[in-house]
Amino acid sequence: MNQRALLHWVAERGIAYRESVAAARVTPSASPAALREALGGPLPESPANPLAVVHHLADTLEAGGLMGMASGRFFGFVIGGAVPAALGADWLVSAWDQNSGLFAPTPGTAIAEEIAGQWMLDLLGLPAGCSFAFVTGGQMANTTALAAARHHVLAQAGWNVETQGLIGAPALRILVSDEVHVTIPRGARLLGLGTDCLERVAVDANGAMRPDALEAALAARPDGPAIVCCQAGNINTGALDPVGALADVAHRHGAWLHVDGAVGLWVAAAGPDRIPGLDRADSWSTDAHKWLNVPYDCGITICRHTEPHRAAMTVTASYLVQAAPGTDRDPVDWNPEFSRRARGVPVYAALASLGRAGVVEMVERCCAHARRFAALLGAESGIAILNEVVLNQVLVRFLVPDGTDAEHDARTRAVIAAIQADGTCWLGSSVWRGQTVMRISVSNQATTDADVTASAAAILAAARIPFLPRATAR
Ligand SMILES: Cc1ncc(COP(=O)(O)O)c(C=O)c1O
Structure with missing residues (x-):
């Protein structure tokens, strides 16, 4: 296997990944046990075909072992994407x-x-x-x-x-x-x-x-x-x-x-x-x-x-x-x-590729997406936006009617788990002023209006899960 053929293969594989990530499920689906099984075993004693090695890595990790952090529908932590030139x-x-x-x-x-x-x-x-x-x-x-x-x-x-x-x-x-x-x-x-x-x-x-x-x-x-x-x-x-x-x-x-x-x-x-x-x-x-x-x-x-x-x-x-x-x-x-x-x-x-105008447009667009998330979610009863949306971050809390803080916390955690399991988008939790919240961070230049629409719909669908029985929530 020559280097040229291997690097061509890797480039094609990387390009295919980048092109597929926009439509793909965001949440990983492979179990840690399956990943260990596929990658593990004893240290190889002798050399292997280099293409076979990277092929196996790509096949294994891309079969549900990766989080779609490059996706425009990933809003967890504060994770940017990658502009093509970079x-x-x-x-x-x-x-x-x-x-x-x-x-x-x-x-x-x-x-x-x-x-x-x-x-x-x-x-x-x-x-x-x-x-x-x-x-x-x-x-x-x-x-x-x-x-x-x-x-x-x-x-x-x-x-x-x-x-x-x-x-x-x-x-x-x-x-x-x-x-x-x-x-x-x-x-x-x-x-x-x-x-x-x-x-x-x-x-x-x-x-x-x-x-x-x-x-x-x-x-x-x-x-x-x-x-x-x-x-x-x-x-x-x-x-x-x-x-x-x-x-x-x-x-x-x-x-x-x-x-x-x-x-x-x-x-x-x-x-x-x-x-x-x-x-x-x-x-x-x-x-x-x-x-x-x-x-x-x-x-x-x-x-x-x-x-x-x-x-x-x-x-x-x-x-x-x-x-x-x-x-x-x-x-x-x-x-x-x-x-x-x-x-x-x-x-x-x-x-060099964005120029000053491109950076400003990217930053303003992410902030506008964050404000739109806040408007779409905040308009629903039973959902509270806890922060003033001054940048690209939104804090969302899912409420139980007449519920206690512990019940709101439990419901927020349950809705986040349902969103992650659905896989349309990915968001994580945080704690703000002692209250469990779902945190939206729009930091990826790839995020489109359609991503926000689809993600807000997935979040609202997850928020329709039945309320937890009070005994469980407390
Ligand atoms: C305010 C702030 N400072 C520092 C860091 C650390 O950055 P890094 O994860 O790149 O080390 C983070 C990460 O999210 C952050 O939000």
């Missing part, structure tokens, strides 16, 4: 197999990433001189930004965390909103800061951090290094924190302001009024593999202060071919990874 570029990145930690050995990928980063700053209205890093996802984007912030605020207190570490360091506070995403505390754990230094700041009714509450928290302990983490796009409601007002408060107290924009930062492409004052923060993170519709995995860290970012990440070794500071851009100076995939190349392709 998917194609991603295939090429694998074919080229470049280790893209350094500039000199692979200038083509390094320059494509450099330009993708500059375009992204322009698109989001962020300062042109910011540093950036294409990392694996929102988790590493937040962690990288926190490392830069840690360096900066401790340096201001006279402490070099890169050489002195944290033992004996000035105590550092991280102020987060009550709605902080779990990747921020996890980043604090990974950086040795621990979660005890996190202080929660109150949010408004839709889950956005309140500047007056931040002011009170910072004023209560005015001295010492502090990092504030707000967010653009609450994982449940989609709420956008008032970044400009928070920046004013944070900077008045000498704190670093980080914006976790994994979910919603791309809405800033639609104009500076969408997240007022966004450009005044100190660092930002986002995911290209969510709303920019680039394949997994691709998160991005952006930093206003290039020196602490570089200081937190840079590394040298005698055998590396490194650029002199101020000349070419070595990703290893900005990324936590050493060897790495050129994951910024699909970002280049996405931005």
Whole structure:
């Protein structure tokens, strides 16, 4: 079997999958036992025909082992799709197999990433001189930004965390909103800061951090290094924190302001009024593999202060071919990874193919789909929309007439299970203000009006399941 024939076969198979996913059932149907049976067995002792291997993988996984995350009717978690140019570029990145930690050995990928980063700053209205890093996802984007912030605020207190570490360091506070995403505390754990230094700041009714509450928290302990983490796009409601007002408060107290924009930062492409004052923060993170519709995995860290970012990440070794500071851009100076995939190349392709207008249209269309879901479902008696739909997220609760909270929770879980079993679309659950909800996230550029119509009909059909007997629901 030659490589050409194998790659042709794979390309055809991948294309067929992409073409079929729009009409296919979304929910996986294969049992884990069947998948283990088909893929398992002892480690092969001798080589096998490569085409037979990938053929078997494709046949097995595509026979009900995959979730239709690429489908326009997948609304779970916050999962984007892939615009064609980004998917194609991603295939090429694998074919080229470049280790893209350094500039000199692979200038083509390094320059494509450099330009993708500059375009992204322009698109989001962020300062042109910011540093950036294409990392694996929102988790590493937040962690990288926190490392830069840690360096900066401790340096201001006279402490070099890169050489002195944290033992004996000035105590550092991280102020987060009550709605902080779990990747921020996890980043604090990974950086040795621990979660005890996190202080929660109150949010408004839709889950956005309140500047007056931040002011009170910072004023209560005015001295010492502090990092504030707000967010653009609450994982449940989609709420956008008032970044400009928070920046004013944070900077008045000498704190670093980080914006976790994994979910919603791309809405800033639609104009500076969408997240007022966004450009005044100190660092930002986002995911290209969510709303920019680039394949997994691709998160991005952006930093206003290039020196602490570089200081937190840079590394040298005698055998590396490194650029002199101020000349070419070595990703290893900005990324936590050493060897790495050129994951910024699909970002280049996405931005080049969509252009500014295309990104704005995609973002606005997803938001319009979310509002339509809220209108279609919210018009039904027995269904409540719990959030103000300000972005691409909708929180839905299925009610029992005169029911208790526990009964509404049980009914919501039952309806979600029925929707997942039906397979027309896929949505998951979450908890908002102590209440079980179904969460709709419209993040895939492939979603059409017809997808929303069909999915809303499937949701309404599932919502007609008989009410659970009270004894079971409690
Ligand atoms: C607000 C927020 N931050 C960070 C993350 C983590 O992103 P990733 O899953 O790409 O690591 C998520 C993921 O959903 C998120 O919603």
